[in-house]
Amino acid sequence: MALTGIQIFKLLPKTNCKECGVPTCLAFAMNLASGKAELDSCPYVSDEAREQLAEASAPPIRPVPIGKGVRGFTVGGETVMYRHEKTFYNATAFAAVVASDISDADLEKKLKVWNAFQFERVGLNLRPQMAALKDVNGDAAAFAKAAKTIAETSEFNLVLMSDNADVMKAGVEACASKRPLIYAATDANADEYGAIAKDNELPLAVKADSIEGLVALTEKLTGMGLKDLVIDSGSREVKQALEDQVAIRRAALKNGNRSVGFPTIAFPCEMASNLDMETLIAGMFVAKYAGIVVLSDFTGESIFPLLLERLNIFTDPQRPMTVTEGIYEINNPDENSPVLVTTNFALTYFIVSGEIEGSRVPSWLLIKDSEGLSVMTAWAAGKFAGDDVGVFVKKCGVADKIKHQDIIIPGYAAAIAGDMEEELPGWKITVGPREAAHIPAFLKAL
Ligand code: SF4
Numbered sequence: 001m002a003l004t005g006i007q008i009f010k011l012l013p014k015t016n017c018k019e020c021g022v023p024t025c026l027a028f029a030m031n032l033a034s035g036k037a038e039l040d041s042c043p044y045v046s047d048e049a050r051e052q053l054a055e056a057s058a059p060p061i062r063p064v065p066i067g068k069g070v071r072g073f074t075v076g077g078e079t080v081m082y083r084h085e086k087t088f089y090n091a092t093a094f095a096a097v098v099a100s101d102i103s104d105a106d107l108e109k110k111l112k113v114w115n116a117f118q119f120e121r122v123g124l125n126l127r128p129q130m131a132a133l134k135d136v137n138g139d140a141a142a143f144a145k146a147a148k149t150i151a152e153t154s155e156f157n158l159v160l161m162s163d164n165a166d167v168m169k170a171g172v173e174a175c176a177s178k179r180p181l182i183y184a185a186t187d188a189n190a191d192e193y194g195a196i197a198k199d200n201e202l203p204l205a206v207k208a209d210s211i212e213g214l215v216a217l218t219e220k221l222t223g224m225g226l227k228d229l230v231i232d233s234g235s236r237e238v239k240q241a242l243e244d245q246v247a248i249r250r251a252a253l254k255n256g257n258r259s260v261g262f263p264t265i266a267f268p269c270e271m272a273s274n275l276d277m278e279t280l281i282a283g284m285f286v287a288k289y290a291g292i293v294v295l296s297d298f299t300g301e302s303i304f305p306l307l308l309e310r311l312n313i314f315t316d317p318q319r320p321m322t323v324t325e326g327i328y329e330i331n332n333p334d335e336n337s338p339v340l341v342t343t344n345f346a347l348t349y350f351i352v353s354g355e356i357e358g359s360r361v362p363s364w365l366l367i368k369d370s371e372g373l374s375v376m377t378a379w380a381a382g383k384f385a386g387d388d389v390g391v392f393v394k395k396c397g398v399a400d401k402i403k404h405q406d407i408i409i410p411g412y413a414a415a416i417a418g419d420m421e422e423e424l425p426g427w428k429i430t431v432g433p434r435e436a437a438h439i440p441a442f443l444k445a446l
């Protein structure tokens with residue numbers, strides 16, 4: 001059971017030396033209790049206290065790193081049931097199944113197609129992370145060969161799926177350096193699969209036929225010294241699988257049940273008979289609460305909406321996504337190019353910059369810090385007021401880059417034009433379109 005801040009405080013040195021980065025041991029204790037600090041930040045905790053605190057201050061759901069490289073990721077580490085309570089931290093990873101009897105040519109083709117599913121949104125590269133290599137015939141050599149090909153010729157990380165220990169060992173040997181997830185330890189093979197995971201220091205999925213079954217298995221495996229576990233309650237019926245996800249999260253967070261304090265893996269690919277239904281079920285598991293979602297394949301019409309949903313669910317609701325205040329050059333502008341100004345809400349920036357780029361009109365885009373608010377909201381909240389924007393235009397240095405004194409403001413902020421003129425004497429303030437979609441035509445008509 002997790003300790004409270006006061007209980008943790010009693011175990012700290014109480015010297016208030018500030019070396020942990022906060023002014024007092026009490027503040028550090030509170031941060032530790034809420035998962036905002038690491039115990040290692042205090043160099044003066046006694047060994048005895050460290051032992052007690054390490055256990056008590058561990059996150060209720062263990063963060064488990066999986067894979068390597070640009071598609072490596074961490075799952076788990078969540079601290080709340082509902083996103084609006086704080087935030088969700090580690091985004092659900094997407095995997096798609098590859099059968100181990102796939103031909104070399106088909107595997108190469110599949111990986112190439114999958115690799116193309118990368119989407120730029122708000123400055124992020126959205127992409128799936130894993131191939132779930134499934135042993136379909138007990139052929140260890142074929143399994144290992146496919147694992148090696150995926151590990152060495154693609155960015156994708158792996159879930160190795162087999163209930164045959166010899167096949168699993170061959171697969172692990174072929175791609176251990178990529179830190180694959182071993183799927184899965186069960187009642188029947190927990191000792192053997194636990195040993196494979198321990199010997200190779202790899203994360204291990206644990207599958208049972210109920211949550212109760214999981215508890216017994218995770219306790220056995222953690223007793224063997226394994227920590228990086230991913231759990232599967234075994235249900236392939238949608239309602240029960242959802243109930244299991246919620247019950248597992250609740251037991252870990254509300255009841256402090258460490259036996260289920262691990263990220264989960266879900267299999268929509270085994271719950272639906274068509275792509276639409278599979279995608280819907282996968283979407284449900286992104287929201288509640290799968291760490292890894294395994295699909296039957298990656299297709300554009302399925303993975304794109306899932307990636308966008310994931311982006312929304314795992315964005316901190318307390319902090320709008322922003323871009324840095326400054327001058328952005330689009331389409332190689334020169335001293336005669338138009339100047340536009342807008343707010344630093346990431347979505348605003350990416351929509352406006354995208355439209356300007358699409359217009360092919362070389363332009364200067366000024367991004368004014370509005371604390372991440374969109375144009376109308378920022379204007380209403382006084383974060384995009386005419387005098388502030390005027391001061392920003394003067395200070396940002398755009399005047400040194402252009403020969404004219406014309407600036408285009410967003411249509412939704414037309415009311416700031418008067419104050420801007422006062423702050424920028426000699427400048428011509430032009431009210432641009434309200435909708436970003438109209439920017440290309442507006443720029444071309446200048
Ligand atoms: Fe207290 Fe340790 Fe922080 Fe110093 S470093 S203030 S002893 S918690």
